[in-house]
């Protein structure tokens with residue numbers, strides 16, 4: 001029986017919930033954190049799971065969750081910075097509020113949690129930190145520029161910490177998942193799509209149509225819906241086995257990574273553009 005402890009952010013749904021379940025089933029103690037633990041009905045019924053409140057934008061809630069976890073389990077051997085939000089729109093449509101929200105949750109959030117967990121791991125002389133990036137963190141993604149910028153930041157932060165904290169026996173790794181059906185896309189605020197001048201709003205509409213058409217075409221050509229459990233399994237592998245610092249999950253992410261490694265940049269840009277960027281007929 002493993003009696004190690006993992007703290008995971010964003011366990012209310014999606015990858016976070018699946019990861020909490022998986023580690024619990026493998027005998028880990030799980031500090032399953034979420035913004036609204038009062039709504040949780042499943043994880044809090046499992047043995048060795050502490051469901052507790054943590055909002056990555058609120059430093060005190062991070063401190064409180066860590067104290068509660070340490071009181072119950074006495075150690076934190078692994079941390080998964082999973083909580084995240086997404087967004088879409090042509091860059092000029094993004095306002096400060098939306099840009100700040102993306103960076104606050106997806107970049108400053110993992111930074112805050114990591115800074116509070118690192119002293120515990122240093123004291124234990126061991127630890128593994130997994131950050132969840134995205135395919136948009138390895139390839140600049142049209143219509144998701146700000147999300148992409150945030151996830152590139154997560155990739156860079158991870159690489160730097162992997163080097164900086166190796167002497168403390170703390171491993172830091174990142175996983176870039178491809179596209180998976182979770183709540184991530186259904187919770188995107190569409191408010192900003194009304195921003196911008198007429199040309200930008202028209203361009204934005206066309207880009208959304210083009211992206212939807214490409215997705216539909218891929219489905220018709222037999223592209224399978226990826227199973228989000230793959231991401232939980234990849235997290236488990238990265239925590240428990242020797243892996244590289246940068247990891248991907250999903251056949252789409254693997255294919256794009258391969259294209260990025262093997263194609264000249266202009267060919268890669270053209271291939272991505274053909275899939276997602278509409279033509280602009282200006283007078």
Ligand SMILES: NC(=O)c1ccc[n+]([C@@H]2O[C@H](COP(=O)([O-])OP(=O)(O)OC[C@H]3O[C@@H](n4cnc5c(N)ncnc54)[C@H](OP(=O)(O)O)[C@@H]3O)[C@@H](O)[C@H]2O)c1
Pocket residue numbers: 009010011012013014015016034035036054055056057082083084085086105132133134135176177178179180181182183184185187
């Ligand atoms: N699904 C994909 O295709 C995909 C692809 C690449 C990367 N990712 C990344 O994977 C991670 C998990 O996403 P998912 O797909 O599992 O989506 P999801 O089902 O929407 O889960 C996101 C989780 O993050 C939580 N969260 C949001 N803001 C938070 C905050 N301020 N503090 C704490 N928790 C917060 C949400 O909690 P609430 O219930 O309280 O909102 C939810 O539990 C994210 O980092 C996302 O960027 C997803």
